[in-house]
Amino acid sequence: MYKVLIIAGPTAVGKTNLSIKLAKQFNGEIISGDSMQIYRNLNIGTAKVTEKEKQGIKHHLINIKNVEETYSASDFVSDAKKLIKEISNKNKLPIIVGGTGFYLQSLVDGFNFGAGSSVDNSLRVLMHKKAVKNGKYALWKELDLIDHDAAINIPVNNDRRIIRALEFYKKTGKKFSAQSDNYDNEIDSYIIALNTNRSLLYDRINKRVDLMFDEGLLEENKWLYQHGGLSLPACKGIGYKEFNEYFNGNMLVSDVKDLIKKNSRHYAKRQLTWFRNKMDVTWYDILSDNNQIDTIKKDIIKWKKS
Numbered sequence: 001m002y003k004v005l006i007i008a009g010p011t012a013v014g015k016t017n018l019s020i021k022l023a024k025q026f027n028g029e030i031i032s033g034d035s036m037q038i039y040r041n042l043n044i045g046t047a048k049v050t051e052k053e054k055q056g057i058k059h060h061l062i063n064i065k066n067v068e069e070t071y072s073a074s075d076f077v078s079d080a081k082k083l084i085k086e087i088s089n090k091n092k093l094p095i096i097v098g099g100t101g102f103y104l105q106s107l108v109d110g111f112n113f114g115a116g117s118s119v120d121n122s123l124r125v126l127m128h129k130k131a132v133k134n135g136k137y138a139l140w141k142e143l144d145l146i147d148h149d150a151a152i153n154i155p156v157n158n159d160r161r162i163i164r165a166l167e168f169y170k171k172t173g174k175k176f177s178a179q180s181d182n183y184d185n186e187i188d189s190y191i192i193a194l195n196t197n198r199s200l201l202y203d204r205i206n207k208r209v210d211l212m213f214d215e216g217l218l219e220e221n222k223w224l225y226q227h228g229g230l231s232l233p234a235c236k237g238i239g240y241k242e243f244n245e246y247f248n249g250n251m252l253v254s255d256v257k258d259l260i261k262k263n264s265r266h267y268a269k270r271q272l273t274w275f276r277n278k279m280d281v282t283w284y285d286i287l288s289d290n291n292q293i294d295t296i297k298k299d300i301i302k303w304k305k306s
Helices: 015-025 073-089 101-108 121-134 136-146 159-172 176-181 198-215 217-226 241-247 253-278 291-305
Strands: 002-008 028-032 093-097 187-194 282-284
Touching: 002 015, 002 073, 002 101, 002 291, 015 028, 015 093, 015 187, 015 291, 028 073, 073 093, 073 101, 101 187, 101 253, 121 136, 121 159, 136 159, 159 176, 187 291, 198 217, 198 253, 217 241, 241 253, 282 291
Parallel strands: 002 093, 002 187, 028 093, 187 282
Antiparallel strands: none
């Protein structure tokens, strides 16, 4: 059983700074649990940790994919498990940091994606073509007939998740919804979930977006759109998809900025809901109470001894 510390929470809540402090104190290495920080060249919109911010702490699963490549929860679980073993075998503490709830839940709950869960682009391309030809509802209906429990939890317009569930069934013969009952877990995790009062969090989100534009988010998006734009998996994230109407000449930069702020706030709300409802976490507010960091350290020490 490997001890794994997880730092979760919404965007702009202080996960990165806390992770560095804890990694330094507890001899840790950091594994990114963010679905967008995997992409090379997308540094600003993903709020990627800088070399200066790392303070010498080794980070993993950052800059591992090109913008045209896909990366799934299955890929994350596979990569994270390997890294957890490698880091633990060096007598260091694996620290997973991120806000992608499904990634973290998949790892912690031991979702079994099966031996056939590696990326099969031909199957995904085929199902994507079916969605384009027949509509997303037809694809969702196909999933509903196979796995009703999965379908009712996936919005009809979320073709990526529908395709993922269908892909799992076609490869393994098992229902995607039944995975949470298949525990193949080797980790003992302590999950720190960060939050603060809504007005402070939203203010930090708005200021972060302003800073992103100051640092060159528009130029980063120009590069991305020159390399494929919305056709790329990397262009689905907040901070990138909002620029589509700008490049089509239908939106001002100021309006794009406002939209990114709005979408980021909504995403933060969804992240908090996910962590509250789907994961066993311990909540802390390090932004409003500096003493919480000392409390976190004490709680980690207790957990490591247990």
